[in-house]
Amino acid sequence: MSETFGNFINNQWVTSDTIITNINPSDTTDIIGQYAQANDAQLNECIESARKALPALRSFPLEARSNALNMIGKELMERAEELGKLLSREEGKPLPEGKGEVYRAGQFFCYYAGEVLRQLGENADSVRPQVEIDIRREPMGVVAVISPWNFPTATASWKIAPALAFGNAVIWKPANLTPASAYMLTDIIQRSGLAQNALQLVMGSGSHLGHQLVSDKRIDAVSFTGSYEVGVSIAQAASANLTKFQLELGSKNALMVLEDADIDSAVSAAVVGGYSGTGQKCTASSRLVIHKKIYDAFLDKLTTALSQLTVGNALDPNTKMGPVVSKSQLDHNMQWVEKAQNEGANLVYGGKTLTCKDEGYYMAPTLFTDTHNKMTCNREEIFAPLCTIQTIDTYEEGLHIVNDTDYGLVAGLFTRSLAKATHFRRSVETGCVTINLPTAGTDYHVPFGGRKNSSFGSREQGKAAHEFYTQVKTSYIHSQF
Ligand code: NAP
Numbered sequence: 001m002s003e004t005f006g007n008f009i010n011n012q013w014v015t016s017d018t019i020i021t022n023i024n025p026s027d028t029t030d031i032i033g034q035y036a037q038a039n040d041a042q043l044n045e046c047i048e049s050a051r052k053a054l055p056a057l058r059s060f061p062l063e064a065r066s067n068a069l070n071m072i073g074k075e076l077m078e079r080a081e082e083l084g085k086l087l088s089r090e091e092g093k094p095l096p097e098g099k100g101e102v103y104r105a106g107q108f109f110c111y112y113a114g115e116v117l118r119q120l121g122e123n124a125d126s127v128r129p130q131v132e133i134d135i136r137r138e139p140m141g142v143v144a145v146i147s148p149w150n151f152p153t154a155t156a157s158w159k160i161a162p163a164l165a166f167g168n169a170v171i172w173k174p175a176n177l178t179p180a181s182a183y184m185l186t187d188i189i190q191r192s193g194l195a196q197n198a199l200q201l202v203m204g205s206g207s208h209l210g211h212q213l214v215s216d217k218r219i220d221a222v223s224f225t226g227s228y229e230v231g232v233s234i235a236q237a238a239s240a241n242l243t244k245f246q247l248e249l250g251s252k253n254a255l256m257v258l259e260d261a262d263i264d265s266a267v268s269a270a271v272v273g274g275y276s277g278t279g280q281k282c283t284a285s286s287r288l289v290i291h292k293k294i295y296d297a298f299l300d301k302l303t304t305a306l307s308q309l310t311v312g313n314a315l316d317p318n319t320k321m322g323p324v325v326s327k328s329q330l331d332h333n334m335q336w337v338e339k340a341q342n343e344g345a346n347l348v349y350g351g352k353t354l355t356c357k358d359e360g361y362y363m364a365p366t367l368f369t370d371t372h373n374k375m376t377c378n379r380e381e382i383f384a385p386l387c388t389i390q391t392i393d394t395y396e397e398g399l400h401i402v403n404d405t406d407y408g409l410v411a412g413l414f415t416r417s418l419a420k421a422t423h424f425r426r427s428v429e430t431g432c433v434t435i436n437l438p439t440a441g442t443d444y445h446v447p448f449g450g451r452k453n454s455s456f457g458s459r460e461q462g463k464a465a466h467e468f469y470t471q472v473k474t475s476y477i478h479s480q481f
């Protein structure tokens with residue numbers, strides 16, 4: 001029997017009557033551990049403790065807060081190998097990606113350790129004589145953080161770090177598919193010397209525990225990353241209480257390659273953008289929009305690259321692409337392969353499950369050609385190592401296809417033309433744009449987020465996070481001299 005890990009509520013690790021088993025998707029005989037599911041009474045205690053902690057969190061000395069965030073960041077970076085291995089073991093991304101994610105999570109904490117000391121307000125003279133105005137930001141209060149499994153440590157960190165930096169109490173509900181990463185991050189944060197109940201961890205199903213959390217009137221703000229459908233239900237629950245919320249949701253990002261592009265770099269970007277993380281990235285370029293003049297060469301090089309993408313156990317050093325995260329995700333992906341074929345897409349690579357040394361949820365990198373933008377495989381987020389190609393005669397035609405989507409997270413272009421690159425940057429209806437780079441891979445000190453159905457609310461990361469995790473207070477002071 002493997003170890004049982006609890007939730008962190010009111011400064012204690014507590015277990016419960018219900019536990020889930022965390023399975024390694026690369027090797028389903030490998031049980032990572034048992035994880036307690038918080039019950040309703042525990043959630044209530046958690047919210048009460050968070051509310052009681054607010055005065056202490058708000059007045060917690062800035063330098064001590066900054067030092068604590070730095071300590072968390074440094075520990076994550078120092079233990080990136082060990083924690084990355086655990087992340088890869090439970091989520092299925094190859095070890096270099098798991099390690100890179102934990103390191104990046106550390107960078108978020110170190111960045112916000114600096115932001116703690118850059119909380120500057122404004123002041124103004126009033127239109128009334130002898131009256132001065134002080135404008136400052138205060139913490140939101142109790143913030144619920146709900147995170148997905150695909151970047152279990154990074155998404156949570158880019159929310160938790162600014163929330164703590166600006167003096168909030170955080171209640172974190174991670175995805176049930178990746179509880180081990182959540183447990184480890186909570187362990188590091190609770191040892192950092194922040195005020196008690198700065199962060200509490202409640203694991204449990206999204207549809208029950210997550211829903212209870214975001215529907216509770218005692219929550220001041222909800223930061224969510226996950227699917228569009230769940231995002232809409234969270235928006236409804238939060239709106240009913242007029243709770244502030246921000247959503248980072250799904251996508252259907254396009255990568256356009258023009259006739260003057262460096263084809264080898266474009267192919268590498270298509271592989272990184274479409275198949276790293278087994279295609280399970282909100283920034284994945286699942287729609288490839290390719291100029292007809294270079295199509296044959298591009299397709300030839302891309303299928304060759306896919307044939308070299310060794311699929312296997314995430315912890316095997318030869319692995320270039322790990323398994324899909326779960327059995328249900330694998331089943332869903334295989335249904336999409338069938339659906340794409342039924343609507344006329346031409347399967348040129350993969351499209352099948354794979355048998356590897358260990359028993360796991362393995363799928364071949366998959367590529368469809370001869371698609372058009374009305375097909376559902378080009379409209380709905382699939383979240384799989386599955387890309388489609390559409391061909392174009394002109395840049396204008398390509399731009400139309402790139403923007404013809406309900407989503408708006410990232411768009412990418414490969415070209416040597418400065419004029420087209422500039423036009424593209426200014427014309428795409430997305431929150432992020434990449435030129436001669438993969439769509440996946442963003443920095444941590446600048447805003448991140450999308451448009452249309454990909455996002456709602458203020459931007460995350462960098463300085464932009466002040467907006468969500470704080471609220472403005474305007475004070476009028478009469479000097480009465
Ligand atoms: P998901 O199914 O929407 O789940 C996300 C989180 O919400 C999980 O913790 C889940 O808990 C919880 N949840 C589910 N139903 C809920 C409800 N009714 N109320 C409150 N919480 C609820 O998404 P996922 O499958 O984990 O992640 C994949 C999705 O995330 C993709 O659509 C991807 O594009 C998106 N994503 C977006 C970004 C971005 O920044 N735009 C980044 C990464 C991922 P359980 O899973 O434990 O049930």
Ligand code: MG
Pocket residue numbers: none
């Ligand atoms: Mg899910």
